[in-house]
Amino acid sequence: MPRRIVIIGAHAAGVDAASAARKTDRTAEITLITDEKHPGYSRCGLPFVIGGHISSFSNLIVFPPAYFQMMKINLRTETKATAINTQNKTVDLQRKDGGSETIPYDSLIIATGASPFMPPIKGKEKQGIYSLRTLGDGEAIDQAVKNGAKTALVMGAGLIGLETAIGLQERGLQVTVVEMLPQVLPQMLDADMAKAIQEMLEQKGINIVVGKAVEEIVGAEKATGVVAGGQQYNADLVVSAFGVRANTQLAQNAGIALGDTKAIKTNARMETSIKDIYAVGDCAESVHIVTQKPALMQFGTVAVRHGKVAGINAAGGYALFTGVLGSSISRLYDTDVGSTGLTEGAAQRARIETITGTITSKTKADYYPGALPIKVKLVVEKESQKIIGAQIIGGEEVTQRINAISFAIQKQMTARELAKADTAYAPPVCETWEPLVLAAEMVLMKLR
Amino acid sequence: MPRRIVIIGAHAAGVDAASAARKTDRTAEITLITDEKHPGYSRCGLPFVIGGHISSFSNLIVFPPAYFQMMKINLRTETKATAINTQNKTVDLQRKDGGSETIPYDSLIIATGASPFMPPIKGKEKQGIYSLRTLGDGEAIDQAVKNGAKTALVMGAGLIGLETAIGLQERGLQVTVVEMLPQVLPQMLDADMAKAIQEMLEQKGINIVVGKAVEEIVGAEKATGVVAGGQQYNADLVVSAFGVRANTQLAQNAGIALGDTKAIKTNARMETSIKDIYAVGDCAESVHIVTQKPALMQFGTVAVRHGKVAGINAAGGYALFTGVLGSSISRLYDTDVGSTGLTEGAAQRARIETITGTITSKTKADYYPGALPIKVKLVVEKESQKIIGAQIIGGEEVTQRINAISFAIQKQMTARELAKADTAYAPPVCETWEPLVLAAEMVLMKLR
Numbered sequence: 027m028p029r030r031i032v033i034i035g036a037h038a039a040g041v042d043a044a045s046a047a048r049k050t051d052r053t054a055e056i057t058l059i060t061d062e063k064h065p066g067y068s069r070c071g072l073p074f075v076i077g078g079h080i081s082s083f084s085n086l087i088v089f090p091p092a093y094f095q096m097m098k099i100n101l102r103t104e105t106k107a108t109a110i111n112t113q114n115k116t117v118d119l120q121r122k123d124g125g126s127e128t129i130p131y132d133s134l135i136i137a138t139g140a141s142p143f144m145p146p147i148k149g150k151e152k153q154g155i156y157s158l159r160t161l162g163d164g165e166a167i168d169q170a171v172k173n174g175a176k177t178a179l180v181m182g183a184g185l186i187g188l189e190t191a192i193g194l195q196e197r198g199l200q201v202t203v204v205e206m207l208p209q210v211l212p213q214m215l216d217a218d219m220a221k222a223i224q225e226m227l228e229q230k231g232i233n234i235v236v237g238k239a240v241e242e243i244v245g246a247e248k249a250t251g252v253v254a255g256g257q258q259y260n261a262d263l264v265v266s267a268f269g270v271r272a273n274t275q276l277a278q279n280a281g282i283a284l285g286d287t288k289a290i291k292t293n294a295r296m297e298t299s300i301k302d303i304y305a306v307g308d309c310a311e312s313v314h315i316v317t318q319k320p321a322l323m324q325f326g327t328v329a330v331r332h333g334k335v336a337g338i339n340a341a342g343g344y345a346l347f348t349g350v351l352g353s354s355i356s357r358l359y360d361t362d363v364g365s366t367g368l369t370e371g372a373a374q375r376a377r378i379e380t381i382t383g384t385i386t387s388k389t390k391a392d393y394y395p396g397a398l399p400i401k402v403k404l405v406v407e408k409e410s411q412k413i414i415g416a417q418i419i420g421g422e423e424v425t426q427r428i429n430a431i432s433f434a435i436q437k438q439m440t441a442r443e444l445a446k447a448d449t450a451y452a453p454p455v456c457e458t459w460e461p462l463v464l465a466a467e468m469v470l471m472k473l474r
Numbered sequence: 475m476p477r478r479i480v481i482i483g484a485h486a487a488g489v490d491a492a493s494a495a496r497k498t499d500r501t502a503e504i505t506l507i508t509d510e511k512h513p514g515y516s517r518c519g520l521p522f523v524i525g526g527h528i529s530s531f532s533n534l535i536v537f538p539p540a541y542f543q544m545m546k547i548n549l550r551t552e553t554k555a556t557a558i559n560t561q562n563k564t565v566d567l568q569r570k571d572g573g574s575e576t577i578p579y580d581s582l583i584i585a586t587g588a589s590p591f592m593p594p595i596k597g598k599e600k601q602g603i604y605s606l607r608t609l610g611d612g613e614a615i616d617q618a619v620k621n622g623a624k625t626a627l628v629m630g631a632g633l634i635g636l637e638t639a640i641g642l643q644e645r646g647l648q649v650t651v652v653e654m655l656p657q658v659l660p661q662m663l664d665a666d667m668a669k670a671i672q673e674m675l676e677q678k679g680i681n682i683v684v685g686k687a688v689e690e691i692v693g694a695e696k697a698t699g700v701v702a703g704g705q706q707y708n709a710d711l712v713v714s715a716f717g718v719r720a721n722t723q724l725a726q727n728a729g730i731a732l733g734d735t736k737a738i739k740t741n742a743r744m745e746t747s748i749k750d751i752y753a754v755g756d757c758a759e760s761v762h763i764v765t766q767k768p769a770l771m772q773f774g775t776v777a778v779r780h781g782k783v784a785g786i787n788a789a790g791g792y793a794l795f796t797g798v799l800g801s802s803i804s805r806l807y808d809t810d811v812g813s814t815g816l817t818e819g820a821a822q823r824a825r826i827e828t829i830t831g832t833i834t835s836k837t838k839a840d841y842y843p844g845a846l847p848i849k850v851k852l853v854v855e856k857e858s859q860k861i862i863g864a865q866i867i868g869g870e871e872v873t874q875r876i877n878a879i880s881f882a883i884q885k886q887m888t889a890r891e892l893a894k895a896d897t898a899y900a901p902p903v904c905e906t907w908e909p910l911v912l913a914a915e916m917v918l919m920k921l922r
Contacts, residue, residue: 038906068839068841068901068906070839070899070900070901071839071841071842071901074842074901074902079842079843079902080841080842080843080901085841086841088839088840088841315896325899326899326906327896327897327898327899327906327908328896330906330907331894331896346894347894348891348894349896350896351896352896353896353897353898354898354899354900355898355899355900355903355904356900357900357902357903362903364898366896366898391516391518391519391536392536393516393519393528393533393534393536394519394522394527394528395527395528422870422871423870423871423873423874424903425871425874425898425900425903425904426871426873426874426875426877426878426904427874427877428898429874429875429878429895429897429898429908429910430874430877430878430881432895432896432897432898433878433881433882433885433887433892433895434881434885436887436891436895436896437881437882437885437886437887437891438885439881439884439885443796443884443885444881446779446794446795446796447877447880447881447884448763448775448776448779448797448798448799448800448801448814448880448884449775449801449877449880450775450801450802450803450812450814450873450876450877450880451518451773451774451775451802451803452518452802452803452804452805452873453516453518453519453522453528454522454527454805455803455805455810455872455873456803456873456874458486458516458774458775458778459778460775460877462877
C-alpha cells in the first residue's frame with residue numbers, strides 16, 4: 027500500500043513539503059489541504075502589488091494547479107482541517123459544500139501558518155480594520171484605495187507594516203505609522219540603525235510615530251482612526267500590522283506540545299511531540315544557531331527549508347534542519363535593509379556580551395558615478411570574537427552581504443578572520459576595502 | 475632616532491603600506507617613491523574612463539597630494555629607485571632632474587607592481603601597440619580614439635582585455651578580441667561558464683576570436699593589425715592585453731629570492747628572503763588558501779591587504795597575511811561576472827578531484843518585474859565535500875555572492891552546510907531559494 031502523506035496548509039512550507047515528499051517517494055499518496063481558494067501564493071509579494079510594482083495579485087500565485095497535477099499531489103482547496111486524531115491517525119475535514127469527511131495518514135505535516143495578531147485594544151472589533159496576510163486581504167486594501175481612501179494609518183512598524191505603508195504611499199495616500207516601541211523594525215535593527223530608516227521614511231513623506239502604543243481604535247461602526255499616546259490620528263484606511271501569531275489550535279487540540287515560543291515544538295527532523303506528525307513554517311519552532319535556544323522565525327525562507335526537511339522525513343527519507351539565524355531583507359523605496367543573527371539588543375537580552383563595529387561606506391568606487399551609501403553594523407561576541415550578527419542598510423547589494431555574514435556566523439568566523447578575508451573588487455560594483463571588512467576592522471580596534 | 479621606512483611604488487599596495495605604517499608608528503620617517511607623476515590612482519578604473527562612464531582620468535586619483543601631507547608621508551614622485559644595497563640598507567634613487575642620491579632605510583617595502591607582458595611575437599617592436607596599465611596608457615588610448623580610430627583589435631581576452639574592448643566599443647569602435655586559449659576569461663572561468671560571456675559579448679557586437687594565437691603584428695612602422703590563426707585582422711588601434719608580469723628586477727639585483735610564480739617570495743608577514751625587506755602587491759607572491767601553494771594574484775584587493783600587513787610589520791607592529799583565493803569581479807556591459815577559489819580546470823591541474831553544481835535562476839522573485847538571470851557554478855572537493863570555488867554570471871548582486879562563497883571557502887563550509895544555510899529573502903531582491911543554495915543542492919544530488 028502506498029504511504030499516505032497528509033499536509034495541512036498549502037503555502038511556502040506546505041507546498042515545499044509536498045514537493046520534497048514526492049521527490050523522496052514517487053508512489054506516496056500525497057494530499058495537500060488548504061482552506062483558501064488559492065494555494066502556493068507569495069505573501070511576501072502582497073505589499074508590492076499594493077504599491078503597483080507588480081501588476082496583479084494573481085501574479086503572486088507561484089504554484090498553479092498544473093504544478094500539483096504534474097507532481098501528482100492531491101490538492102484540496104477550500105477545505106478545512108477541523109481535527110487530528112492521533113490514535114487512529116486520521117484528519118477530519120470540512121468541505122466548502124458543508125460536507126465533512128475523515129482521511130487517514132501515515133505521515134502528517136502541519137503547516138497551518140500564522141494569523142495577524144490584534145492586541146486587546148479598545149475598539150478592536152470595529153469594521154474596516156485591514157490586515158495584510160492573504161490574497162483576499164491584499165485585494166480588500168486595494169479596493170479601499172480604489173474606492174477613494176486618501177489617508178492611511180498603519181499600526182506597527184515591523185517589516186509588513188512599513189512595506190504596506192510604502193505601498194499605500196506609492197498609491198498616493200497620506201500615511202502615518204504608529205509603533206509602540208521607540209524605533210522602527212525593532213526585531214531586525216538596533217535603535218542606531220533604525221534611526222536611519224526612520225529618517226529616510228520621513229523624508230519620503232511618511233509620518234512615523236514611535237514610542238506610542240495604540241490605545242483605542244475610533245469610529246462609529248467602521249474604524250476611522252486611532253488614539254495613540256493620547257493623540258487622535260484620523261484615517262480613511264486603518265491597517266493592523268502588529269505581527270502574526272502561530273496557528274496552533276488544531277495541533278494543541280490533538281495534544282501536540284508547544285515550545286517556549288508558543289509555536290509547535292519540533293526536533294531537528296521537524297517532528298512534533300507525537301510520532302509521525304511534523305510541523306513546519308510559521309506555526310513551527312526552530313533552534314537559533316547562535317543562542318541554541320528555541321526561536322520562532324516566521325519567514326518564507328525558513329518555511330521552505332522546514333518544508334523540505336519534513337517532506338523528506340515524512341516520505342521515509344532522512345533530513346535534518348540545522349537552525350535559524352533570522353536572516354531577513356527588504357527593499358523600502360530604493361533602500362535595502364537587512365539583518366542576520368542577533369542584534370546588539372537581542373544579544374543583551376540573551377546575556378551575551380558584545381563588541382560592535384559600525385561603518386559607513388559606498389557601494390561602488392568613490393569616483394564611480396552612482397555610488398550609493400551603505401552602512402554596516404557588525405555584532406561580535408566579546409570573548410570568542412565570533413561574529414553573531416549584522417545589520418546593513420544600503421542602496422544596493424545588501425541581500426548578499428547579509429547572506430555572506432549569515433554564512434560567516436554559521437561557520438563561526440571571528441572578527442579577525444573577516445577583517446582579513448579575501449574579497450572581490452571592481453569599481454562599478456564595490457569599493458576596494460569591502461564595507462564588511464571595514465566593520466570587522468572597527469570591532470578589532472575596540473578590542474585592542 | 476625615528477624609524478626610517480622606505481616604500482618603492484605608490485599605488486594600491488605602496489600607499490596602503492605607507493598608511494598602515496603611519497598608523498602603527500606615528501614618529502617614523504616614511505618615504506614613498508614612485509617613478510610616475512601621479513601616485514595612488516586606480517588602475518581598475520581605466521577601462522571605465524575609456525568607455526565614458528567616468529568623466530576624466532584625473533577622477534581616478536584617489537589619493538591626492540593632501541593625503542600624503544596629512545599622513546606625513548614624504549612622497550617622491552618622478553623618482554626612480556635604481557638599486558637596493560642590502561648590506562648598507564640603502565636605496566639608490568634617480569631624480570627627474572637627472573641627479574641621483576642614496577637614502578637609508580630601517581625597513582624597506584618593495585611595491586614595484588607589474589608591467590604589461592608582450593610575448594615574442596613577430597612585429598612586437600612596432601609603434602602604436604597600446605596597453606592599459608597607467609594613466610598615461612589610458613590617455614594615449616583615449617587620444618587615439620579622439621584622433622578618429624574606427625576599429626580596434628585587442629590581444630588577450632582576460633579581464634583587462636575584455637573591459638578595454640567594451641570601453642572602446644562604447645566609444646563607437648568596431649572591436650575584435652583575439653585569444654590564444656579556447657575561451658574568454660581563462661583564469662576566472664571554466665569553458666562552460668565562459669561560453670555565456672562570449673555569447674553575450676558577441677550579441678553586443680564584439681567580434682571574439684578564441685583558440686587562435688597572434689602570430690604577427692603587421693603594419694609598416696605602426697601596427698595596423700595582427701595575423702592570428704593564419705588570418706589577418708586590420709585595425710586602427712591595436713591593444714596588447716596579454717596580462718602582466720611582476721616587476722622583480724630591482725629585487726633580483728639585490729639578491730632577493732623569487733618564488734615558484736616568479737614573483738618575489740614572501741612569508742606571512744610579507745617579509746622577503748632578506749631581513750627588513752618586504753614585498754607587496756603585484757610583484758609579491760602569496761599562498762593560496764585552498765591549495766596552500768604559492769600563488770600570484772595581481773588584484774587591487776590583494777595589493778591593499780598585502781600593503782596593510784607589510785606596513786604594520788615594517789613599522790614594528792605584528793600582522794599576518796592569511797592568503798589569497800583570487801576573488802574577482804567585473805561588470806561587462808550589464809552583466810556581472812565573478813569568480814573565487816579554484817575553477818574546475820584549476821582544481822584538475824592541482825590534482826584535486828571535484829564535483830560541480832551549476833544552476834540558472836533569477837535575481838528577484840520570478841513574478842517581480844526586472845528579474846534578471848543568474849548562473850552559478852560551484853566547485854566542491856569530492857571527498858571532504860568542502861567548497862573550493864565558485865563562478866557566477868548575473869545581472870546584479872554577483873559581487874557579494876562571490877564574497878559569501880569566499881567566506882565559505884575560508885571557513886571550510888561543505889556543500890551540505892551551504893545547502894542548509896539560512897538566507898534572506900524578499901521579492902524585489904532575490905528568490906526564495908537562494909541560487910547559491912540551489913547550486914549546493916545540485917552538488918549533493920551528484921554525490922548521492
